[in-house]
Amino acid sequence: MxxxxxxxxxxxxxxxxxxxxxxxxxxxxxxxxxxxxxxxxxxxxxxxxxxxxxxxxxxxxxxxxxxxxxxxRPAIQLDHHVRLPLILRQTDRGESFILYEVDSMVIFTCDKNLSGLVFVPVGDVLKAYSSLVNDFDDEDYLLLDYFERV
Structure with a gap:
């Protein structure tokens, strides 16, 4: 050996x-x-x-x-129509998160967020803000705090 x-x-x-x-x-x-x-x-x-x-x-x-x-991490796979998978199309609460989608553009938002874009006359801003605050969940208060400071 x-x-x-x-x-x-x-x-x-x-x-x-x-x-x-x-x-x-x-x-x-x-x-x-x-x-x-x-x-x-x-x-x-x-x-x-x-x-x-x-x-x-x-x-x-x-x-x-x-x-x-x-x-x-594995890459996110698109479906056969080149669209995002369902897990990315919904919020964690199950709401739809895609407002509009075409081949060249995707607009991300849910219906609750759109309510904040409604035009309100200047005299009714405080009343509209109060009703909007009641619709927000606890984790959304950071956004509301920002607008209160501004």
Whole structure:
């Protein structure tokens, strides 16, 4: 039996145990990026929490890791009429989110948002605003707060 032993070259490095953590982190974000609907930042920061601080110096930037997750995501497939899939055509409440669609243009909005575009005479603005506020859900108050400041 012959044994082959390779002598170390002039270009050799000491083993780096933290490199294993970096490889595991990259593999985990790629796996979760392809199989999960979570936001890329959620995936990244969840995986970073389980990575030892000693490996932090060898990690790529957060932007590079987020881009890695985005690259792993499957592209959104259009239907045979070259239209957006149903999941992108509706809001999370099931309302239609596409007002108008032709080959060269898509107008995104739902009926509730159109009610804010109605012309109201100057004397009735406060009354119209009050009725509009009652139609908004809790998460929409950031938009209303903006208009109250303006």
């Amino acid at each position: 012959q044994a082959f032993i390779k002598e170390p070259s002039k270009h050799s490095h000491a083993p780096d145990p933290d490199r294993l953590h970096i490889i595991r982190l990259k593999n985990e974000i790629k796996l979760r990026g392809t199989s999960s609907a979570e936001a890329p930042s959620t995936i990244l920061f969840d995986v970073l929490r389980s990575t030892p601080l000693t490996a932090a110096f060898g990690l790529p930037t957060n932007d590079a890791l987020l881009q890695t997750i985005s690259r792993e």
